[in-house]
Amino acid sequence: MTEPSFRPEQSDLTDRATASGATIFSGVTDPAAEPAEQMLLHSSAARQGGRLPATTVDEAALFPLLQNAYGFGRWHSWCRTDKGSSNISWFVQTDAGMVVLRRSHNLKTVAGAQFEFALIEHLRGLGYPAPPVQRTQDGAIYVQVHGVLHMVMGLLPGRAYDPADPAQLEAAARGLGRYHSIVSELTPTGEPKRSSSLASLGQFGQENLYAAVNVVLPLLPTDSAAAVTRDAHYLVDRMEQLNVGLGQRQKDMRSLVIHGSYGQSAVLVDGHRLTGVLDFDRSAHDLLALDLAYALRSFCREVPIRHNGPAANPDLCRTFLRHYRSQAAPLADADLAALPEVFQAQRLVVIAKKCQNLLTKQAIVPRQSKDALNFALLLQRECARVRWLTHNPFPITEDA
Template sequence: MAVFTPVPFDTARNLLLRLGLGELQNLEGIEGGIENTNYFATTDQGAWVLTLFERLTAEQLPFYLRLMKHLAQRGIPVPEPAADARGQLLHSVCGKPAAVVNRLAGKSVLVPEPQHCAAVGDMLARMHLAGRDFELRQPNLRGLPWWNETAPLVLPHLDEAQAALLREELAYQNHIAASSRYAALPRGPIHADLFRDNVLFDGDRLSGFFDFYFAGVDTWLFDLAVCLNDWAIDWHAGRHDPLRAAAMLDAYQAVRPLEAAERQLLPAMLRAGALRFWISRLWDWYLPREARMLKPHDPAHFERVLRERATHPAFILSESATA
């Protein structure tokens, strides 16, 4: 989340009135994130989030908006896009495609305990199953093809050791993606960016998953690996945290047990998740866009995570997770 496009108060007010969401009382730009323009909008009827899409096109956006609607209608706590009188979920603000969703209750837990990881694992599995009958198909736009396209753009900014790591890991992930084991992995709509700041807790209750604008159809295992790489990692060293990882995996598998191919490829997908975010953070760090309130993330963290995942590939599922 960030502010690339300033939105006049009256422009936001007119949109919210047209959507039947009440009279705008306060409009506040949201810090954090790097992709879209986001505002908190408070009306006399409730609290909303207004998003202007800076990179995604009007052709791509129906997938995300309809996926959120689909999941919300199946009991997954996600923001539900507001429709106009014609049932349209995608709107236009300041010449940009835009959406308005309800603001979920709660706050992010940035120092999670095992019980938070378990709650995320449980709901992630439920979300995967709830998306099985979602009819739209759109690939993960930050998947392997994007890594292959973007790596040459960031390589000139790296030192020799970093460049070697990037080239070697990219070659490894291309090899994995061409394997029959990878082809056997179950797939469906995934969040693809379910970090701690994209999950809300209202007290001890998980109250929401949000920011679905990196979602796409990919392997469910990759989605789980992305979560493990943020929720079950020692932040400073980038090392695996076995207690939090076990809590997440056990809770996930209580809803959807991993298949044999998934258990075999979990170490590779943990590396894939680290590589994806290292590349994207390198891109945002060295090739930034102009924006108000934009704070790109330091790419060094996911370089550490990737080195740890590649150096210590053995990932032992807990006894209850493999049962």
């Protein structure tokens, strides 16, 4: 029987104590057991919710540790990228050339990193332009410092996406279609599971919203507190309606390994050609409609963006879908019909995550008045968006 490719036991981790006192663990894989990666791809690790308070990165201490772990020679210089909300990334110039270092958010799990690596390897093996994961000198796919995972990726060619270029919209659509075509074979093992995104709108997510509101209410002026309470009641009601409604329709909707954040910041282009797709750290088995709605909202957004306006331009959506279909299987009627509700669900999932983040941080450092005001503004903005989407659903079809 083939041994699993990834072994989380302590004996399979390289443990090195440095002069600074930091302990580094590097996740080592067994090269002889690579076929087991295919087994891993049929069972994605659930993405952990919540986020601990951000801490300052001591680059002067961190980078020498990572330089010693990787075989790139000296790390001469580095600069932070201007993208990324949950992870921190740097462009790093080394003796061996430029690489990208990513420091994952502080609740990224080893299982999540292993799944991401296996997915990237699978995609690259089929010619998809995913970034190559660089291994450490001992063959590891990541380095863990003070419990935080660090991965190094090879640099891909290309420039940032230009929303003013229609040909780049078409290239991005074909890129998502090709991705879905590749991962469509990676069906989950066992009984179909409930969408983890939709599950976050259930009782746990609703209780977290009320708990977060109870944290901020004493810190708000009276009028703001009343508005937050009204918004919370409305949002919890929509959470329950979509949790039940979409949950009942899930059996007719298609599931696969979604990218999770296929938007403008996740693609690189060279002229009219897609040269790179980034940000696979949110990939997991979930509903195709969630991936498609995320992409449509990003690539087909109305400009200027309004809180009480459509999530996407219907004409651009039809163009996107037409080019998406050139690379992917035809979309099921159930997936297309669900998109108006999925747009709403996405906004509510964001709220559920923000509430969990607030509660996680509150347990460590009590929230202040400015945090409460920011949360109140978030609820006001997202409530306006959900109300508009609820009262102005627009059907999205594949017809030109």
